[in-house]
Amino acid sequence: MTIKSEILLESGTNELEIIEFQLQNNTFGINVIKVKEIIQPVPVTFIPHAHPYMEGIIQLRGEVLPVIDLAKVLNIGGSDDSSKEKFIVSEFNQLKVIFHVHNVSQIHRISWDQIEKPSDMYTGGGQQIIGVIKRENDMILMLDFESIITEMNPGTGISVDKVKKLGKRERSNKHIVAAEDSPLLRKLLHDTLLEAGYENVEFFENGQDALEYLAGKVQGSKSIENDVHLVITDIEMPKMDGHHLTKKIKEDPKLSQLPVIIFSSLITDSLMHKGELVGADAQVSKPEINELILTIDKHIK
Incomplete structure (x- = not known):
């Protein structure tokens, strides 16, 4: 089963398509x-080792690719029917990886506002579940695949050490708004932006909260330029992408x-046009934090 680019939705509709898959009796997307x-x-x-x-x-097809057992990642037992098992060949964060799952069932088209943020009460504060999609008879859990890869190989993630090479800088008077749903990546972004001199960064878990914050800054005839200087946003976020x-x-x-700078694991040559269509000023692929900092320097006033 090949996932063709024609399936991708028009940019800016706040919709996505997810592939539903199973690990034992649990459903994920x-x-x-x-x-x-x-x-x-x-x-x-x-x-x-x-x-x-x-x-x-x-x-x-000539590429050597790692295979990750998602059941082990989530501490779920083995498959009850090996004939239904599948390999999901994925590409993000400039990496290709394969996820071994117990079954792949169907594709759903949904809106990001249908995805609810999971509660720490039932996730135990873990980082692997980033969204819950409620359906009539069950639920689909959205996994944070980037965090799984970073946990396995921290070198593939955002690194403060990379930013240190840029040297000391003074950017404390610049106010940035950042929308990122992953708690792990929010922490990494905070640390790296702070190291780069950007001390005044307001973080939001989704695009909706970030937009409401910005709208509040421009009530009446007030201009945004004196309050916020730049926006950084991920693509995949509940409520609003x-x-x-x-x-x-x-x-x-x-x-x-x-x-607006889009900073996402989904920035590839074939997907750059989606950000361009909605007017993004720049797009940087995770985890290229140095490029992000230099791009911020270029666009911020």
């Missing part, structure tokens, strides 16, 4: 944009001059 194809499982080459989540590696947030900002006469 992954954004279609992250998925290259779905294949039948093939024999995996074991790698000694690899991370416990790592099942091994396979060769797929980054493309829709960008579109809303650029359509608002009082906010339209505000520079």
Whole structure:
């Protein structure tokens, strides 16, 4: 099963398509944009001393790709029917990885505002579940695949050490608004922006909250330029995604001059046009934090 680009939705509609998959009796979802194809499982080459989540590696059309056992990641038992198992070939954060799941069932088109933020009460404060989609008879849990990869290999994530190479800088008078739903990535972004001299950063868990904050800053005839200097946004977020947030900002006469940088694991050559269509001033792929800092420097006044 190949996931073709034609399935992708128009930019800025606040919709997404998710692939529903199962691990035992539990149902999860992954954004279609992250998925290259779905294949039948093939024999995996074991790698000694690899991370416990790592099942091994396979060769797929000349590429050597890691296979991650999602059941182990989530502490779920093995499959009851091996004939239904699938490999989900994914690409994000400039990486290609394969997720081993117990079954793939269907594709859903939904709105980001249908995805609820999970409560710490039932997630235990963990970072792996970032959204809950309620349906009539069950629920689909959205996983934070970026955090799973970063946990396995911290070197693939955002690093403060990379920013230190830029040297000491004074940016404390610049006010930035950042929309990022992942608690782990919010913390990493905070630390790296602080190291880069940007001390005044307001973080929001989704685009809707960020937009409401910005709208409150321009009530009446007030200009945004004196209060906020730049917006950084992820793409995948509950309630309102980054493309829709960008579109809303650029359509608002009082906010339209505000520079917006999309910082996402979904920035690829084939998807750049989606950010361009909604008016993003720049797009930077995670985890290129140095490029993000330099891009902020370029656009901030």
